[in-house]
Amino acid sequence: MIFLILLPILFASLVLSEENNRLSRSLDAGKTDPLTWMILNQLQASQTTLSKLDNKLDTKLSKLSQRLTDVEKMTGYKKQFDTLTNQLNDVETKLHAYSGKMSDLQNDINKINQGIKNKCNAGWKKFNNCCYMFRYDRLSWQQAKRECENNNSYLVKIESSTENRWISSEITVSAKATHGQIWTGLNDLIREGHFTWVNDHSSVGYSNWANHEPSNYGGSEHCVTMHTNGLSTWNDQTCSYKTGYICEK
Missing domain, CATH: 1.20.58 (Methane Monooxygenase Hydroxylase; Chain G, domain 1)
Structure with a gap:
């Protein structure tokens, strides 16, 4: 162009x-x-x-x-x-x-x-979505509570009969022979007769009390154990009583 x-x-x-x-x-x-x-x-x-x-x-x-x-x-x-x-x-x-x-x-x-997250650390056992540690050194309820907290956990909270039976089955034979009871996180320290779980202060839903329990014998039984006799029933006990315990997280 x-x-x-x-x-x-x-x-x-x-x-x-x-x-x-x-x-x-x-x-x-x-x-x-x-x-x-x-x-x-x-x-x-x-x-x-x-x-x-x-x-x-x-x-x-x-x-x-x-x-x-x-x-x-x-x-x-x-x-x-x-x-x-x-x-x-x-x-x-x-x-x-x-x-x-x-x-x-x-x-x-x-x-x-x-x-x-779903995997339990060594020494812990898995059930559903939680991990459990069974300890058999003899401690009071308050001492056991602190030990669980030191391990980023809490004294066990039992919410169903299935969980209750599983916990009972995991307690060793030797522990059953030497420990007639083992600590849980249930207590009525805040108000007598009103049992709550230590981790979240929720009221007890499922329960497996032994006959005539809780009795608050002597007016000083405010912490709850599980019997290790195979029936896995619960008993209110003096908190200074020393026995094994179960932590959960």
């Missing part, structure tokens, strides 16, 4: 140059003829006008060339912009893929953490 515009301009310049040469020769020849001299003067004036037009055309040609250069630069910038856009799209695609991998990794971490 630019070439088609420039071609007539270049042709006009060549014509003007040739016309200048011819006119110069004619001026020399026409000095002896007044009419010819007048015509030649008019032709020279026309030549001057054409020269000015030629200069204007040169100026426009220069501007058109500059515009062409600017267009070429803009074309180069557009190519660079397109390249950067494609690179950005590639980065976004990779970022999306990495986000998916990060999500999968986080899911794996959550599963591992859940597995760790």
